[in-house]
Amino acid sequence: MPASYRIAEAAALLGVSDDTVRRWIDSERLAATRRAGGPAQVDGADLARVAAELHEAPQPGATRSSSARNRLPGLVTRVVRDTVMAQVEIQAGPFRLVSLMSREAADELGLEIGVRAVATVKATQVSVDVP
Numbered sequence: 001m002p003a004s005y006r007i008a009e010a011a012a013l014l015g016v017s018d019d020t021v022r023r024w025i026d027s028e029r030l031a032a033t034r035r036a037g038g039p040a041q042v043d044g045a046d047l048a049r050v051a052a053e054l055h056e057a058p059q060p061g062a063t064r065s066s067s068a069r070n071r072l073p074g075l076v077t078r079v080v081r082d083t084v085m086a087q088v089e090i091q092a093g094p095f096r097l098v099s100l101m102s103r104e105a106a107d108e109l110g111l112e113i114g115v116r117a118v119a120t121v122k123a124t125q126v127s128v129d130v131p
Helices: 009-013 019-028 045-055 103-109
Strands: 004-006 041-043 069-082 085-092 095-100 116-121
Touching: 004 009, 004 045, 009 019, 009 045, 041 045, 069 095, 069 103, 085 103, 085 116, 095 103, 095 116
Parallel strands: none
Antiparallel strands: 004 041, 069 085, 069 116, 085 095
């Protein structure tokens, strides 16, 4: 059976409001079905298509080029420095990311609480869980 999601679930997965999802359904950007008078259901494949459309490419000139595709803009929420290393936490939407880097790199980037930053993730192994 194909995956489908209620409006609130679709909104949470896309990081938008329920009203935005409803407007997208009304404008036919996102397809929804209703069975036997039940709640509207958004098709999982259609939801994935819209999610991919929402992905923002980095601003021109932000980086020369990179093979990493996973860029998560956020806000620095914590920086712990010692003499050699720094631990930097970024809140990117609902995601908390932690980066370990040299203290020199953190200092050169001016990483402090409240600074906007973009976490770029590239991994040769990514685990996927299904709730």
